[in-house]
Amino acid sequence: MTTAYSFSSQLYIDGRRTDGDSDASLLVRNPATEELIAEVPQASLSDVRRAVEAARRAFDEGPWPRLKPAERAAVLLRMAEEMERRLPDLVAVNIAEAGSVRPLAESLQTRVPVAHLRDMAERVMPAFAWDRPMQPTVAPGIGISQGVLRREAFGVCALISAYNFPFFLSMMKVIPALAAGCTAVLKPAPATPLESLLIGDFADAAGLPPGVLNIVTGDIEAGRELTTHPMVDLVSFTGSDTVGRTVYAQAAASLKKVVLELGGKSASVVRADADLDGAVRSALAGITTHAGQGCSLLTRTLVHESVHDELVARLSEGLAAVRVGDPADPATTMGPLISEAQRDKVEKLIRVGEEEGARIVHGGKRPAGLDRGYFMEPTLFSGVDNSMTIARTEFFGPVGVVIPFATDEEAVRIANDSPYGLAGAVWSADTVAAHEIAARIRTGAVTINGGSAGVNSRAAFGGYKQSGLGREWGEFGLDEYLQTKTVSWAAR
Incomplete structure (x- = not known):
């Protein structure tokens, strides 16, 4: 399994690389040659739970949700810079694990998501209406009220990605989740985990606080744990409409918010x-x-x-x-x-x-x-x-x-x-x-x-009918990861 590129093959939980507590592993093969190119840890259910718990602590106790948007944007820009430095690695890994031809690997698969990340930090976040004042309202016999509409991070997010565009699809979830101030557990597809695991390196290089982003591997059981875990507030899934319906049903028991990007014809x-x-x-x-x-x-x-x-x-x-x-x-x-x-x-x-x-x-x-x-x-x-x-x-x-x-x-x-x-x-x-x-x-x-x-990045990506729920990219994607809170008071 010698390669001409470097990648991180360990899980990323609470700001640290780990092999997890299971002896099981995922075998990653080059679909063009059937050659084994990597063996990565298969996260156990306890690994997934540790990742969710780390994300919960980071959201409830850590600094990330309480940073000013400009401070979060600065971290995201540092992530973009590190990704740009490592683009040759990303391209090589994409060709090997996803089977992309080089022009596609060098554009939509890698450079485009980095451009989306820069756009979020440089255009969307500075102009976004995080706090919106309400006009004073006269209530006869009561007085005058006024207030503000606050946009606040939704919470802990489970991000479940697909195999066909591994880095692109993972980043289309990671970007708005982190920009909003959420914390997250990312689970890439079992066939193509390597590019998503690399995102942990970029998070470290940018100084992302521990627990804000966690990356685990896994298949059906890991996905079910993420979609049903009581500490998870939002689930974003990209994949088939068949699996999307299962994700929707699993999340419904605890009324989690669900964003689905599914199939098309x-x-x-x-x-x-x-x-x-x-x-x-x-x-x-x-x-x-x-x-x-x-x-x-x-x-x-x-x-x-x-x-x-x-x-x-x-x-x-x-x-x-x-x-x-x-x-x-x-x-x-x-x-x-x-x-x-x-x-x-x-x-x-x-x-x-x-x-x-x-x-x-x-x-x-x-x-x-x-x-x-x-x-x-x-x-x-x-x-x-x-x-x-x-x-x-x-x-x-x-x-x-x-x-x-x-x-x-x-x-x-x-x-x-x-x-x-x-x-x-x-x-x-x-x-x-x-x-x-x-x-x-x-x-x-x-x-x-x-x-x-x-x-x-200024477009909205998402579908009607069985193609999904919600939108991704730019301010439309950011909006999915935010709650609206009304804070009001009486004018004196």
Whole structure:
């Protein structure tokens, strides 16, 4: 298990590195080579409880919630500086444990979350209305009252992240929680714990007080302990809608606040007058980015019947040019799925699509010559009806479907006929018509002609329906980790 990068493989509890009190461990494998790259401690339930207790002490007795926002912002900026210094390590670990191709590893996976952290400390926190005065109110026969609305940290937060964007998704929870003055226990996905464990190094380097951020590993039992522990006030979870419902139910017994960022089956509406070059590039990205392992990727392409065949032909041609292979190879443009189990799931859904009558235009198999690693060909289905399983189920793999429509009304109906509502897109030369369609699609974000807030910190990220509850990024994410307290008094 020799590596060209450094990482911390221990748990991080109460400001200290520890192997925990269990002999169990998690084996981290490179999904492109199946090579064992790290062995990290598997946190026991007692380790998780110690982490929660440390976070509780740090919130109830420590300085962090009582610091001025500017003081917390200074610590977060020091964390950002340390992350920037260690970016080569983060990139290398991401390629090895998550299977990202290098351009993705160097951008969305690592640099973007650091930019979000800087934005929180430099823009959001200084301008945020932490205390809002109430206008004096005259109560006849009683007097005049006045007061202030205070925004205060929610408390101890359980932050449960997903495997596909390990550092990015963890930081989208850690950033607003710490900015708000909360304390936290972070649990990364078992398949990709290394980048999240590194965050403990950044916390130490920045001088974060002990117990403010704790990082433990674990799977179902550790997650259940975090979502049910009486000392936890808020749970933020990113993952599948199936697990999200379980998290929601577990947290409900103690009425914890829950923020859920879940799945998607996002639709791109391509009108007859669309720029097909741009629409095709977008659809290709929706299928191939991180091998389709992204909740907000555009995997349903709804195209006007007059340009349907041309778009399908162009998509098929584009997919044929994709280079599938080891992401450590600069020539690779699409890497592996995270595990054998995930590949099996994708292959099973592809078979279901064929059985239901859809037609594979490209792909559908494991790539020839790649005997090791969890690879799949990028796959495109046509002849798809929106009632089919492959049009309604999230693959979380490199598979896209094309569905024709005749009118804008039909396109909106198909786009909204989904249990999910996370992202969407509209392509049209008529920007007024495109905006009208975007306004009618029931989803958390819609882009028009490729113009996008993207991962801009000023955007709000989150979904409708079974895509989740709450929002992340910038001031919208910060707001989820704050309570509002009314303090009032009589004017004399």
